[in-house]
Structures are given as C-alpha cells and as structure tokens.
Amino acid sequence: DAKTTQPPSMDCAEGRAANLPCNHSTISGNEYVYWYRQIHSQGPQYIIHGLKNNETNEMASLIITEDRKSSTLILPHATLRDTAVYYCLSVVYGAGSYQLTFGKGTKLSVIP
Amino acid sequence: DAGVIQSPRHEVTEMGQEVTLRCKPISGHNSLFWYRQTMMRGLELLIYFNNNVPIDDSGMPEDRFSAKMPNASFSTLKIQPSEPRDSAVYFCASSYQAGNTDTQYFGPGTRLTVL
Numbered sequence: 001d002a003k004t005t006q007p008p009s010m011d012c013a014e015g016r017a018a019n020l021p022c023n024h025s026t027i028s029g030n031e032y033v034y035w036y037r038q039i040h041s042q043g044p045q046y047i048i049h050g051l052k053n054n055e056t057n058e059m060a061s062l063i064i065t066e067d068r069k070s071s072t073l074i075l076p077h078a079t080l081r082d083t084a085v086y087y088c089l090s091v092v093y094g095a096g097s098y099q100l101t102f103g104k105g106t107k108l109s110v111i112p
Numbered sequence: 113d114a115g116v117i118q119s120p121r122h123e124v125t126e127m128g129q130e131v132t133l134r135c136k137p138i139s140g141h142n143s144l145f146w147y148r149q150t151m152m153r154g155l156e157l158l159i160y161f162n163n164n165v166p167i168d169d170s171g172m173p174e175d176r177f178s179a180k181m182p183n184a185s186f187s188t189l190k191i192q193p194s195e196p197r198d199s200a201v202y203f204c205a206s207s208y209q210a211g212n213t214d215t216q217y218f219g220p221g222t223r224l225t226v227l
Contacts, residue, residue: 041201041221042220042221043116043203043218043219043220044203044216045218046217087155101157102155102156103154105154
C-alpha cells in the first residue's frame with residue numbers, strides 16, 4: 001500500500017473552507033484514497049473516499065489530481081466541531097489480505 | 113443502530129494479569145478489525161476477521177495477544193499476561209465489504225492501563 005504524507009497541523013477560521021492536502025505519490029491503480037477523522041479520543045470516523053474521480057458527500061469533498069499522486073479534502077464551511085485529527089489513507093484489497101495503514105494525520109484546529 | 117459496542121470502556125489492571133476486551137460489531141457487517149492506538153505508534157491494525165475467520169494477524173505484537181470471533185456478533189481480544197507497554201486505547205471496527213470498497217465503523221474504544 002502507498003505511503004501517504006500529510007502536514008502535521010493546520011489552522012482554519014470558523015466558517016471558512018478547510019483544505020487538507022495529502023500526498024500519495026506511490027499510489028497504485030487499484031488503491032483507493034480514504035479520509036477519516038478522529039475527534040478527541042473517540043474512534044475514527046469515516047468521511048469520504050475515492051479512486052479517480054472527485055467525490056462529494058454531506059460532510060466534505062475530495063479532489064484527486066489527474067495523476068492520482070495527491071488529493072485534497074475540503075470541508076466547505078468549517079465549524080468548531082470539525083477540530084480533529086484527519087487521516088488520509090490508501091487502501092488496497094487483495095485476495096485474503098486487507099492493507100490499511102493510518103499515518104500521523106493532520107491536526108486541524110478551527111479557530112473562532 | 114447502536115453502532116459498534118466495546119466493553120469495558122476503561123480497564124486498569126496489574127502487570128501479569130489477563131485482560132479481555134470485547135466487541136459487538138454492527139449487525140450485518142461481515143468484517144471486524146482490532147486496532148491499538150498509542151502516542152508513540154499511532155493507530156495500528158492488529159488483526160481482522162472476515163465472516164468470523166481471521167484473515168490477517170500480522171499486526172498482533174506477540175504471542176501474548178490472541179483474538180477470537182466465535183460468531184458474527186461477538187469478538188474478543190485477550191492479552192495474557194499483560195505488561196505495562198500494552199497500555200493503549202484499543203479500538204474495534206466493523207464493515208460490510210462489498211466489491212472493492214467498504215467503510216469501517218469504529219467503536220468508542222477501550223482505554224487499557226497496565227500498572
């Protein structure tokens with residue numbers, strides 16, 4: 001599975017869009033990009049995932065570059081409750097094996 | 113839907129004692145995962161089950177750790193004997209794997225302290 005690289009921390013003003021980058025330059029064609037977040041010491045929470053196309057759901061948007069070497073998670077209107085650690089993962093499914101590696105993530109602080 | 117249920121939420125024990133952590137996955141999910149989180153190592157996958165069968169236990173740190181899933185609605189992670197370095201938050205997650213995508217739903221975790 002590809003290694004992902006994220007900035008350790010970011011700040012965002014409340015109400016503004018939060019753009020969280022992720023580098024996955026060694027990603028292979030069958031690896032998906034997943035985003036999870038972890039608030040305080042709660043269990044991680046799924047946000048969104050994609051393979052090649054940009055994706056949007058009620059929580060966020062995921063923009064994947066055409067070469068798939070990087071992606072950006074966008075929280076369109078950040079609130080204080082979005083303060084969390086955000087993890088970008090690459091996930092590959094193989095016969096009898098499931099590779100899922102959480103890195104250190106990006107600690108997002110939403111500032112009033 | 114109750115989500116993934118873990119018990120106990122907190123466990124304090126002494127070195128050498130046996131510890132059993134429990135997990136009830138979301139009904140209908142066919143995969144279950146055990147993770148450990150520490151400040152030093154972050155979130156690590158220990159083992160996962162598919163249809164109650166252990167598929168990959170390469171993340172289990174050593175023989176003191178064992179995991180079972182006797183049926184689709186229950187799993188245990190046991191540490192015997194426990195050591196202070198086992199202190200961590202242990203998460204259980206479940207998912208319904210269909211095709212090449214699935215979403216994992218995590219429980220609230222069990223905070224284990226080994227004195």
